Amino acid sequence: MTQSNETWLPEVEEIRRREQLAYGMGGPENIERQHAGGKLTVRERIAKLADPGSFAEVGALAGKAEYDEQGNLVSFRPANFVAGMARIGGRRVVIGGDDFTVRGGAADAAIAGKQVYAERMARELKVPIIRLVDGTGGGGSVRTQGTQGHTYIPANPGWDTVIANLSEVPVVAAALGSVAGLGAARVVTSHFSIMVKGTSQVFVAGPPVVEAGMGETVTKEELGGWEIHWRNGVVDNLAESEEEAFEQIRRFLSYLPQNAWEQPARAEPNDDPQRRDEWLIGAIPKNRRRPYRVRQIIASVFDRESFFEIGAGWGQSVVTGFARLDGYPVGVVANDPYHYGGGLTAQGSEKLARFVDLCDTFHLPCVNLVDQPGFVIGTWGEKAATIRKGALALAAVFQAKVPWVTVILRRVYGVAGAGHANTAGLNLRYAWPSADWGSLPLEGGIEAAYKRDLAAAEDPDALRAELMAKLGAVRSPLRTAHAFGVEHLIDPRDTRPILCDWVEQAYAVERHQLGPRLRGHRP
Incomplete structure (x- = not known):
């Protein structure tokens, strides 16, 4: 076949030239800034996160x-969002990242x-999506409105797809x-979110807007730094560097399927x-008041070095994460007696509900290692709306369809204890000899049930000891x-x-109930 002297080579070369302009991002000065x-550029981030040479960009021009x-x-001037297909650990994913070197990551027409x-x-x-967020990502600044000559009614383009993705594919945001x-909303509307210590902040509005609107003068770190959001649950995990954040993302995805x-x-x-x-x-002390290190038990029970904790900074009486059993990924829930004795707090309830939803959405069987003394009580617990948020946690557990097994390490008490599994279902349970359960712990329950008797007794301490001995005899598992x-x-x-x-x-069993859950995932 003969080739014509007239080819499209000049046009192809022009495409390549303009791609090189796009790869220059915001220019050398902004890249240096x-x-x-202490931050990488969006293209450097993608190169470090994805398998080498696997990124295929969409819309580079x-x-x-x-x-x-x-x-x-x-x-x-290239659009300040870079997106495309890539592979992580050999698996196809979509990666999209803000380019802060172009207008500080703020939105433009593209x-x-x-x-x-x-x-x-x-x-x-039907593949996971990873968002590398570094900017506002919204509809544009006031400066943009001045250029356009008109304002607009706020809308979040494509937010229906963002929400739908939560029920269908793994969503990760850094x-x-x-x-x-909107950039902050993109971070939290995910299954796993992470921020980098010292170089990232998350807020509804930045310090200048806060000062103008609320009269509050704060730094970026004071307003939305890691010490705030790692401890309040806005983000799940914390990384010391961007490279560590990418490693955590890769590990998180390794436990999940491509889709629901x-x-x-x-x-x-x-x-x-x-x-x-x-x-x-001897892992559980015989002295019921003594705590123990539940993460050491997790390390012994599951495949060695397979536990990946999620949300360690908040709701700390509840431990959640992924692990493996004989190579199979599973969700892990446990109580940490070093925080409120392992009792269920308002934060712990939200954390538990969110994690159970995640496991249920992506078909990870759950193992619950229980030492639950009940909801955390007192004025602090009431002011935090513990019972309402606790009811949310119980709803998540009872709605979950994924296979579930409970291992009772020590206490199971009260309404919170009743949420150790869907007790209306098969309720597969294994109890250690250290198990202790009931409507209330004897120590507090005697005070409530025998209040009048104790008040009328000549020797309340002797009666209390007698009741403890009598009732304690029947608490054996x-x-x-x-x-x-x-x-x-x-x-x-x-x-x-x-x-x-x-x-x-x-x-x-779970193989017979694949597909999205009807209720959808709650962000």
Whole structure:
């Protein structure tokens, strides 16, 4: 076949030239300013997050171009949002990131369309989406309105897709700079969010707007730094550097399927499913007032070094995260007796509900290691609306369809204790010999039930001791087992073999109920 002397090579070369202009982002001066602030550029971030050479950009030529009268390109400012397909750990994902070197990450005519396109790509191709947020990402500043000559009624373009994605594909967001307004909303409307210590802040509006509107003068860090948002649950995790944030993102995704129509992939097992750690026989102190390190128990029960904690900075009486059993990913819920004795707080309730929804959405069977003394009581608990938020947590547990197993380490008390599983279902439970349960702990329950008797007694302390001895005799879990009030009493050392046997069946059961949950995921 002969080739014509007239080809499209000049046009292809012009495409390449303009791509190089886009790759220049906001120019050397703005790139240097980005680096001086301890931050990577958006293209450097994508290169570090994605598998090498896997990023295929969409809309690289989008931006603002100016031409002379002869139609020659005079200047080109790329859109400050970079998006495309990539691979992470060999899996296809969509990555979209703000370019702070172009107008500080604020919106221009092209950014909204590219953001929406990235969200639609993830939804229609049924792959995870990762948002690298570094700016406002909204509809534009007051300066933009002045240029347009008119204002507008606020709308969030593509937000229907953003919300729909929560029920269909894994959504990850990293706050990598000063993130405000719609940018902040994009961070929290996700399944996993992370910020970088010292270089990222998240707020509804930045310090200048706060000062003008509220008369409050604050720095960016005082307004929306990591010490605020890691502890209030606005973000899930914290990283010391952008590179660490990317590593956490990769690890988070490794436990999840590509979408709600698939199951999580089993990793190559690297631990003996029959392993029995001897120290577990004494892991729970016989003195009920003594705490213990629940994360050490998690490390022994699940595959070694497989636990990935989510939300360690807030709702600290509840521990949540992913782990593996014989290679199978599972969700882990536990109580930490070092915080409020493991009792369920308002924050802990919100954290529990959100995590259970996440596991249910993406078909991760759940293991609940229970030591629940009940809702945290007192004026502080009432002011925090603990019972309303606690009811939300119970609703999440009872609505979850994913296979669930409960291991009772110590206490199960009250309404909060009743939320250890969907007790109207199969309610698969294993209890350690340290288990202790009831409507109220005896220590407080005697004071309430025998208030008049104690008040009338000549020796209240003697009566209290007598009642403790009498009622304490029936608190043995063996007596509950006689009445079939608990299904299994086990040697703590057998916990891992039992769970490794359970998880295979759990995955077989969940295989029959794949697809999005009807209720949707709550952000």
